[in-house]
Amino acid sequence: xxxxxxxxxxxxxxxxxxxxxxxxxxxxxxxxxxxxxxxxxxxxxxxxxxxxxxxxxxxxxxxxxxxxxxxxxxxxxxxxxxxxxxxxxxxxxxxxxxxxxxxxxxxxxxxxxxxxxxxxxxxxxxxxxxxxxxxxxxxxxxxxxxxxxxxxxxxxxxxxxxxxxxxxxxxxxxxxxxxxxxxxxxxxxxxxxxxxxxxxxxxxxxxxxxxxxxxxxxxxxxxxxxxxxxxxxxxxxxxxxxxxxxxxxxxxxxxxxxxxxxxxxxxxxxxxxx
Amino acid sequence: xxxxxxxxxxxxxxxxxxxxxxxxxxxxxxxxxxxxxxxxxxxxxxxxxxxxxxxxxxxxxxxxxxxxxxxxxxxxxxxxxxxxxxxxxxxxxxxxxxxxxxxxxxxxxxxxxxxxxxxxxxxxxxxxxxxxxxxxxxxxxxxxxxxxxxxxxxxxxxxxxxxxxxxxxxxxxxxxxxxxxxxxxxxxxxxxxxxxxxxxxxxxxxxxxxxxxxxxxxxxxxxxxxxxxxxxxxxxxxxxxxxxxxxxxxxxxxxxxxxxxxxxxxxxxxxxxxxxxxxxxxxxx
Numbered sequence: 001x002x003x004x005x006x007x008x009x010x011x012x013x014x015x016x017x018x019x020x021x022x023x024x025x026x027x028x029x030x031x032x033x034x035x036x037x038x039x040x041x042x043x044x045x046x047x048x049x050x051x052x053x054x055x056x057x058x059x060x061x062x063x064x065x066x067x068x069x070x071x072x073x074x075x076x077x078x079x080x081x082x083x084x085x086x087x088x089x090x091x092x093x094x095x096x097x098x099x100x101x102x103x104x105x106x107x108x109x110x111x112x113x114x115x116x117x118x119x120x121x122x123x124x125x126x127x128x129x130x131x132x133x134x135x136x137x138x139x140x141x142x143x144x145x146x147x148x149x150x151x152x153x154x155x156x157x158x159x160x161x162x163x164x165x166x167x168x169x170x171x172x173x174x175x176x177x178x179x180x181x182x183x184x185x186x187x188x189x190x191x192x193x194x195x196x197x198x199x200x201x202x203x204x205x206x207x208x209x210x211x212x213x214x215x216x217x218x219x220x221x222x223x224x225x226x227x228x229x230x231x232x233x234x235x236x237x238x239x240x241x242x243x244x245x246x247x248x249x250x251x252x253x254x255x256x257x258x259x260x261x262x263x264x265x266x267x268x269x270x271x272x273x274x
Numbered sequence: 275x276x277x278x279x280x281x282x283x284x285x286x287x288x289x290x291x292x293x294x295x296x297x298x299x300x301x302x303x304x305x306x307x308x309x310x311x312x313x314x315x316x317x318x319x320x321x322x323x324x325x326x327x328x329x330x331x332x333x334x335x336x337x338x339x340x341x342x343x344x345x346x347x348x349x350x351x352x353x354x355x356x357x358x359x360x361x362x363x364x365x366x367x368x369x370x371x372x373x374x375x376x377x378x379x380x381x382x383x384x385x386x387x388x389x390x391x392x393x394x395x396x397x398x399x400x401x402x403x404x405x406x407x408x409x410x411x412x413x414x415x416x417x418x419x420x421x422x423x424x425x426x427x428x429x430x431x432x433x434x435x436x437x438x439x440x441x442x443x444x445x446x447x448x449x450x451x452x453x454x455x456x457x458x459x460x461x462x463x464x465x466x467x468x469x470x471x472x473x474x475x476x477x478x479x480x481x482x483x484x485x486x487x488x489x490x491x492x493x494x495x496x497x498x499x500x501x502x503x504x505x506x507x508x509x510x511x512x513x514x515x516x517x518x519x520x521x522x523x524x525x526x527x528x529x530x531x532x533x534x535x536x537x538x539x540x541x542x543x544x545x546x547x548x549x550x551x552x553x554x555x556x557x558x559x
Contacts, residue, residue: 011372012380015365019387019444022437026402033405075307082303091304097550101543102311107503108517109535112524113314116321116532123317147314150307208395211505215521225397232401232510241405248398259393 033245045246054243057222058250061207064138064223068145069203073195075146076153076202083154084161096158099151106148106205111215114144136217144212149202156201160194200262204255224251315539322533334533341530347519353431354515355501358439359494362447365440367490370451371482374460388448391441400510403438407511429513438507443500447493454489492549499545503538 037044048054083095118125118135125135134140164187172182210225219226224247231244322334338344366388373380391399407427414420426433463485467477483490505517514522524531 008376009372009380012369012377012384015369016387018365018437018440022403023391023399023441026399026406029406029409030398030402033402078303079307082300086300095307097546098311100546100550101539104499104542104546105539108505108520109503109538112520112532112535113318113539116528116535117314117317121528123320124313147311150310204393208397210397211509211517214505214509215524225395228397228401229510232404241401241408244401245405248395248401251395251398255393255395 030245030248033242034249036242045242046249049243049246049250053222054224054227054247057227058224058247058254060138060222061224061251062254064142064145064221065203065206067142068149068206069199071142072146072149072153072202073199076150076198077157077191077195079150080154080157080161084158095154099154099158102151103148103155106209107211108215110144110147111212114140114147115216118143136220138221141213141217141221144216145206145209149206152202152205153198156198157191157194160191164190197262200258203258207251207255207258318532318536322529322536325529334527334529337527337530338533338537341523341527343514343519343523347514347516350431350514351502351516354435354439355498357433357436358443358501359497361436362440362443362497363490363493366444366447366451367482367486368478370448370455371460371464371478374455375464385448388444392445396442396506397510399438399441400507403434403507404511407434432511432513434511435508435513435515438511439497439501439504442504442507443497446496446500450489450493450496451486454486458485488552491552495545495549495552499542502541 034045035041035043050058079095083092086092114122114135116122118130118140120132120135122130122135124130135144168186169182172186177185208225210229213221213223213226214229219230228244228247228251231240231247234240323332324330369384373384407423410423411420414423426437460482463481464477467481472481503517504515505521508515509518509521520531520534523534
C-alpha cells in the first residue's frame with residue numbers, strides 16, 4: 001500500500017496542469033498586460049482605466065449591481081418567506097422549481113424576453129403607454145436583472161427560512177416579545193449571514209453579466225463589461241487591449257473585495273441552521 | 275404571577291390575529307411576483323405568435339428549422355458541450371479521487387481552485403485568454419507548437435472554447451461530484467477492490483463510476499445547460515455557436531430570436547428537471 005500512497009496524488013496532476021495552463025497563463029498575461037504600456041512596465045493603463053468614461057462605466061456597473069442586489073434580496077426574501085410559510089405544498093414546489101429554472105435563465109434569451117415585452121415594439125409597452133426607449137436604460141436593465149436575481153435569492157433564503165424553528169417564535173412570545181422584537185432580536189440575526197451571502201451572490205452575478213446587457217442596451221448604458229468588450233474587439237486602435245486588461249483587473253479587485261466580505265460570513269452561516 | 279397574566283392577552287391575541295393578516299400580504303406578494311414573472315413569458319409567446327398583418331401563426335417556430343445557421347450553430351454547441359463534459363469529467367474525477375484517497379492536504383487547494391472561476395467574471399477571463407492566444411501565436415510562430423495553437427483555434431471546432439468552458443463549469447462539476455462522493459465510502463470501496471486485484475482503470479470504471487452515476491449525470495446536465503447558453507466567451511473570441519447565432523439573427527428577424535429564447539427556457543427547464551429526477555431517485559434508494 002505504500003507505493004500507491006506516495007504516487008497516488010499524481011491523479012490530480014492532469015487537472016492541476018490544465019488549470020495552470022488554461023486559467024493560470026491568461027491570469028498572468030492579464031496582470032502583465034495591465035501593467036504594460038508601450039512595451040514598458042507602467043501603471044498608465046490602470047490610471048486611465050480609473051478616469052473619464054471608464055470610471056463612469058465601472059461606477060455604473062457597481063451601482064447597477066448594488067441596486068439589483070439590494071432590491072433582489074428584499075423582494076426575494078419576501079417571496080421566500082411567503083412560500084415557506086404557505087401551507088400549500090403544491091405552491092411551494094411550484095415556486096421553488098420555477099426559481100431553479102429562472103435563476104439559471106439569463107444571458108441573451110432574457111434580453112429578448114424583455115424586448116418582446118417592454119421594448120419599443122413590445123407587447124406590453126403599447127398597452128401601458130411606456131415611452132419609447134425606457135427599457136434600454138439603467139432602470140430598465142435593473143428590472144430585467146431582477147428576473148434572475150429574485151429567484152436566486154429565493155433559492156438562497158428558502159433553506160435558511162425553513163431552519164427558523166417555530167419554537168423560537170413561541171419562546172419569544174412566551175417571554176413577552178412582540179413580533180418586532182422576535183424579528184429584530186431572533187430571526188434576523190439568525191438569517192443575517194444567509195441574507196448577506198445572497199446579496200453577495202446577486203451582486204456578483206449582476207456585476208459580471210455581459211450577454212444580457214450587450215443584447216439589450218448595446219452601449220447606451222455605460223457598464224464595465226461592455227467597455228471591456230469594446231476595447232477587446234476594437235483592435236483598430238493599438239494599445240486598447242491593455243486598457244481592457246486594466247479594466248478587467250479593476251473588475252477582479254471589486255469581485256475580490258466582495259468575496260473577502262462573503263467568505264468569513266459563509267463560515268458562520270450554518271451555525272444555527274442545522 | 276402578575277407578569278404571567280400580563281402576558282396572556284398577547285399570547286391569545288397572536289394566534290387569533292396571525293392567520294388573517296399574513297394571508298393578505300402573502301396573497302399580495304404572490305400576485306406581484308406572478309405578474310412580474312409571468313407577464314414577460316406570456317408577452318414573449320404572444321410576440322412570436324401574432325404579427326400585425328397575418329394574425330396568429332406558428333410560422334416563427336417552423337421557420338426556425340430551416341433558418342440559415344440554426345442547424346450548424348446548434349450542432350457546434352452540442353459538440354462543444356459533449357467535448358466539455360468528457361474533458362471536465364476525465365480531469366476532475368481522478369483528481370478528486372486522488373485528493374480524497376492520497377493527498378487530503380491538497381483538498382483546500384483543490385477547493386479554492388475549483389471556486390476561483392466562479393469569483394472571476396467570465397469577461398475578464400476572456401480578456402486574459404484572448405490576449406494570451408494572440409501573444410502565444412506570435413511567440414510560438416517560429417516553433418513547432420505554432421501548428422498546435424492554430425489548430426486549437428480552428429473555426430470549425432474551436433478547441434479553445436472547450437478549454438475555456440471546462441474552466442467555467444469546473445465549480446459546478448466539483449460541487450456535484452463532491453456531493454456524490456460524500457454519499458459513498460470511497461476509501462473502503464477502492465481498497466477492497468484493489469486488495470481483490472482490480473487494476474486502477476477497473477476500479478475507476480466498475481467501482482467508482484457506477485456509484486457516482488447520478489452525480490455524474492447532474493454534472494453533465496449542468497454543463498450542457500451552461501455551454502448551450504454561453505455567449506460571452508464565444509462571441510468575444512469570435513466564434514458562432516448557438517447563443518451567438520441568436521444575437522446575429524435577432525437584427526433581421528425579431529420574432530425568430532424570441533421564439534428561440536422561449537425554446538431555450540424550455541430546454542433549461544427540461545435539463546433541470548432531469549437533474550432533480552436523477553437526484554430524487556438517489557434519495558429514494
